[in-house]
Amino acid sequence: MFDRLQAELSMLLTQMENQPEDRHELYLSLREKLGEMRAYGMPIPDDILELEQQLDSEFSETKI
Structure with a gap:
């Protein structure tokens, strides 16, 4: 898995x-x-976590 x-x-x-x-x-x-x-308790590499945070930030911004 x-x-x-x-x-x-x-x-x-x-x-x-x-x-x-x-x-x-x-x-x-x-x-x-x-x-x-995460559901399976698998470790996620730090660089992937950083990428996720950057993308969260990028796509959560509201563009007017």
């Missing part, structure tokens, strides 16, 4: 780099995978 989620997470991060126009959709997928990892 851990290996599968880790591979999916890696794939999402690669897609974020290669397809920045789909960034919000990929962000939602990233949150979903991290939620699964």
